[in-house]
Amino acid sequence: MQTEDAINSTAELELAPDPTADLEDDAEEIEHEGQAYRIPRALKGAFLMNADYTRKTQELAEHRRALERDRQGLAQRLETAHATVEERARLTAIEDQMADFAAIDWETLGEEDPQTAQALWSRYEDFGHARDRYVWSLSQREHHGRAQAEREVAEQLAETGRVLSAEIEGWSPDVASKLVEYAGAFGVTLDELREVADPRLWKILHRAHAGDELAKQHQTAKQAEQLQSVRPAIQVSGGGAAAGGVRDELGAGEWMRRRNEHVLKGR
DSSP, X not given: OOOHHHHXXXXXXXXXXXXXXXXXXXXXXXXXXTEEEEEEHHHHHHHHHHHHHHHHHHXXXXXXXXXXXXXHHHHHHHHHHHHHHHHXXXXXXXXXXXXXXXXXXXXXXXXXXHHXXXXXXXXXXXXXXXXXXXXXXXXXXXXXXXXXXXXXXHHHHHHHHHHHHHHSTTOOHHHHHHHHHHHHTTXXXXXXXXXXXXXXXXXXXXXXXXXXXXXXXXXHHHHHHHHHHHSOOOOOOSXXXXXXXXXXXXXXXXXXXXXXXXXXXXX
């Protein structure tokens, strides 16, 4: 049999407030890396501030990596451009000298001084081989430059796609295709859009397209309301109304045809 003190202690425990209840009332749910957590409301601001700091730090690091990639790419392009200029200058000099050789009367020189003619002809052929090497080298540089530029554009567009997928709900190749078509209506070509790798510009284009689509929907709804408001509500009673009468649910063309028939019959 319980003593009086034990009974009183049990009653006090039952009547005492649940200490976890206040914690639950003072808690707030947040999301972190796809998971939901409940934390004290007083800590929410600090948590969000830390999350914002982390996000900005990551953005800054990505920006620095992008700048470094751009710097390396620029240095490589400058080196290639410098080498290309030098090779073009040498090619021009060779072609100028070959033009001088082309003015020689080889037949006469061969008869008058065969040894000199042979030496000059050999030098002329050397210039020709050198010219072919420079032409081939320049062609390879141009091909490599185009391929490199295409790779850089593809990488930039891929990165743009990743950013847009994260920031625009429902982003997909189909959405991108609609934006390309939308931009085309303003004279912007596909090649020009390929040069645009800045996600901010694509987001502006997406918002403009969404705004125009919403405006079209509102205009269509408004026209439908106006058409409904001007249609006369003529009803034909009796058995004929069910089969061939004029009713509001009919299409506009069928409504006019039945109405005209009804007017003619009433004359």
